[in-house]
Amino acid sequence: MRTPLHCGDRSLLLGSRTFVMGIVNVTPDSFSDGGAFMLAADAVDHGLRLLAEGADVLDIGGESTRPGADAVDVDVELQRVLPVIEGLAARGVKNISIDTRHAVVAGAALAAGAAWINDVSALDDDGMIEVARAAQALVLMHWRKAPGDHLQDHVAYDDVVAEVGSFLRSRVARACAGGIEAARIVVDPGLGFGKGVDDNLQLLAHARAFAGLGGVLVGASRKRFLGVLAGRTGARDRDDASVGAACAAAWAGADLVRVHAVRATVDALKVVDAVLRS
Ligand code: PMM
Numbered sequence: 001m002r003t004p005l006h007c008g009d010r011s012l013l014l015g016s017r018t019f020v021m022g023i024v025n026v027t028p029d030s031f032s033d034g035g036a037f038m039l040a041a042d043a044v045d046h047g048l049r050l051l052a053e054g055a056d057v058l059d060i061g062g063e064s065t066r067p068g069a070d071a072v073d074v075d076v077e078l079q080r081v082l083p084v085i086e087g088l089a090a091r092g093v094k095n096i097s098i099d100t101r102h103a104v105v106a107g108a109a110l111a112a113g114a115a116w117i118n119d120v121s122a123l124d125d126d127g128m129i130e131v132a133r134a135a136q137a138l139v140l141m142h143w144r145k146a147p148g149d150h151l152q153d154h155v156a157y158d159d160v161v162a163e164v165g166s167f168l169r170s171r172v173a174r175a176c177a178g179g180i181e182a183a184r185i186v187v188d189p190g191l192g193f194g195k196g197v198d199d200n201l202q203l204l205a206h207a208r209a210f211a212g213l214g215g216v217l218v219g220a221s222r223k224r225f226l227g228v229l230a231g232r233t234g235a236r237d238r239d240d241a242s243v244g245a246a247c248a249a250a251w252a253g254a255d256l257v258r259v260h261a262v263r264a265t266v267d268a269l270k271v272v273d274a275v276l277r278s
Contacts, residue, residue: 002014002015002183003183005136005137005183005184005186005215006115006136006137007056007057007094007095007096007097007115007116007136007137008093008094008095008096008115008136009094009095010056010057010094010095012056012057012215012255012256014215014255015255017269017273018246018249018250018254018255018256018257018269018272018273019056019057019255019256019257020054020055020056020057020246020256020257020259020262020265020266020269021055021056021057021058021059021097021217021219021256021257021258021259022047022050022051022053022055022057022058022059022259022260022262023050023059023061023221023258023259023260024043024046024047024050024058024059024060024061024084025061025064026038026040026043026060026061026062026080026081026084027061027062027063027064027072027080028064029064029069030061030064030065032221032222032223032235032236032260033222033235033236033260038080040083040084040087041087043060043084043087044084044087044088044091047060047084047088047093048088048091048093050262051093051095053262053263053266054262054263054266055262055266056095056256057095057096057097057116057256058088058093058095058096058097059097059098059099059118059258060081060084060085060088060096060097060098060099060109060114061081061098061099061100061118062076062077062078062079062080062081062099062100062105063077063099063100063101065120065193074102074104074105077100077102077105078104078105078108081098081100081105081109082108082109082112085098085109085112085113085114086112086113088113089112089113093113094113094115095115096109096113096114096115096116097114097115097116097117097118097137097139098110098114098116098117098118099118099120100117100118100119101119101120101121101124101125101128102125103125103126103127103128103130103131104127106119106128106131106132106135107127107131110131110134110135114135115135115136115137116135116136116137116138116139116186117131117132117135117137117138117139118139118141119132119138119139119140119141120141120143120190120193121141121143122140122141122142122143122167122168122171123140123171123174123175129174129175129178129179129180130178132175132178132180133178133179133180135184136184137184137185137186137215138175138180138184138185138186139186139187139188139217140168140171140172140175140185140186140187140188140214141187141188141189141190141193141217141219142164142167142168142187142188142189142190142193143190143193143194144163144167144193144194145194155194157195157199160195160199160202160203161202161203161206161209164189164190164203164210165209165210165213168187168189168210168213169213172185172187172213172214182214185213185214185215186214186215186216186217186255186256187210187213187214187215187216187217188216188217188218188219188258189203189207189210189218190219191203191204191218191219191220191223191225192219192220192223192224192225195225196225197225197228197229200220200223200225201225203218204218204220204245204248204249204252205248205252206252207249207252207253207254208252208253209253211253211255215255215256216253216254216255216256217254217255217256217257217258218245218246218249218254218256218257218258219257219258219259220242220245220246220249220257221238221239221242221245221246221257221258221259221260221261222235222236222238222239222242222260223238223242226238226241226242226244226245227241229241239260239261239264240264242259242260242261242265243261243264243265243268246259246265246268246269247268247269247271247272250269250272250273250276251272251276257269
């Protein structure tokens with residue numbers, strides 16, 4: 001049996017079922033839900049709705065990583081995420097993750113009530129380890145940037161599963177050397193971040209390959225490769241396809257899935273988890 005991962009007042013016993021991270025993007029320009037929750041009160045309401053629908057963790061993000069998005073000033077990022085974390089904390093919500101690559105933002109988020117750090121750059125900011133020691137979990141995601149740094153510009157991999165695995169292994173080693181307990185690390189192959197359709201499918205199919213490095217999180221929700229597979233151009237039209245991807249990830253060994261459509265995913269995963277454990 002694995003050590004439980006704590007997130008505020010929740011205890012996530014990895015391996016017992018597939019856990020759901022609900023996405024709350026406080027950005028004007030995220031590809032999937034940009035502009036929907038720019039007012040802190042709307043974002044808080046959305047987070048509460050996702051919790052009521054069964055989310056185990058809320059992931060709050062203030063910087064878009066969509067293709068062509070401008071880097072956000074940390075002050076702007078702070079102004080976006082802090083009122084949301086504070087608003088949720090004021091309502092007693094403790095199972096909060098902050099989606100940021102900036103140590104300053106992560107530190108302020110933890111002080112405001114966040115429990116996890118979701119770092120899509122996997123420790124590019126030298127200050128992150130110091131801050132992450134106070135977090136209950138640190139998510140390290142693979143993101144090999146193509147020239148131009150755009151999310152969807154993908155690089156050519158000889159063996160995408162092996163390359164992503166070796167990158168994550170080196171970042172996990174860096175985190176552990178910096179004093180983060182291995183049991184508090186979650187790894188994520190970073191679907192859509194510099195990957196093509198086939199790369200994403202390979203990574204989904206082999207989620208279990210990363211299990212030795214930590215808990216495994218997979219984020220396929222609303223991503224472009226699902227639009228290609230399902231024939232849906234609009235990101236918000238991809239929730240049905242996203243539920244399919246979450247089920248595939250669970251079947252392939254993911255411990256957590258990061259999704260927009262929480263209710264449908266939670267119901268679908270109950271079925272997958274029941275079959276997996278029957
Ligand atoms: N994807 C996005 C943002 N943050 N974090 C993790 N750990 N994994 C992901 O796949 C991931 C992420 C981009 O998607 P969004 O704009 O819908 O949040």
